[in-house]
Amino acid sequence: MKPFCFADGNIIDSSKAQIHPMDLGLIRGYGIFDFFRSVNYTPLFLEHYLDRFIGSAEKTFLPLSYSREELKQIIKELTDKNDMEQGGFRMLLTGGISENHFSPAEGKLFIFPESLIFPSEEKYNKGIKLLSLNYIRPIADIKTTNYALSVWDSMRWKKEGAEDVLYHHNGYVSESSRSNFFIVKNGTVITPDKDILLGITRKHVLQLVDKVEIRPVTLAESLEADEAFITSTTKVLLPVTQIDQHTIGNGKPGPVSMDILKKFRILEKEMSL
Known part of the structure; x- marks a missing residue:
């Protein structure tokens, strides 16, 4: 502070x-x-x-x-x-x-x-792990101070070497505890359309993408995605290379994700001039 x-x-x-x-x-x-x-x-x-x-x-x-x-x-x-x-x-x-x-x-x-502490460079280079959690954040479109479940559950993440969770319910994913979630399939960027906070970073990432779908996303198709990533104010864009015990794509940050991150970094510089 x-x-x-x-x-x-x-x-x-x-x-x-x-x-x-x-x-x-x-x-x-x-x-x-x-x-x-x-x-x-x-x-x-x-x-x-x-x-x-x-x-x-x-x-x-x-x-x-x-x-x-x-x-x-x-x-x-x-x-x-x-x-x-x-x-x-x-x-x-x-x-x-x-x-x-x-x-x-x-x-x-x-x-x-x-002051800010950003994720390590290693996480951008190697990607991160998410743990699935059956949960929908209350009044998800509002950024409330109610983080009780995720704060409590974060002790599990540490034990299992995960960065965060991926919320899902009735077979559909929504978001991470503090980030929006995206998958990439056949070059198309896909992100959930409901039970989410409409992230500001999410909004600008979508403007940088040519092929995008905003729609319900199942947990099953997330596990079969070519790439996955999360976005937030402090993380910007972090590649997701593992969900639970499932490897995403080839287990490495994908070209679509890394290209979006590069474009966003350029946007940041332009906005701060």
């Missing part, structure tokens, strides 16, 4: 940010957040992240007492104050202190600038 954050309507020392112990964000795990990266002092795809954050507040009935322009100004001030050439910003809106300890109330807005 960087030295300065936004809390209680002001930019303050990050170590002094506080939340009431009866906030729904703490006692019920109810709140929303979003996370974006800054490159060369420029927040990447900021308008898209603000669209999602503002929309999530509306959908979860959480009052957001700051306009888009006010949020952008706060982010600019935090960038300058923390000398944020590179890093991440975490926007968090809590569920608030509710009279009945259950219904959404007026919560607190926090914006925390953070």
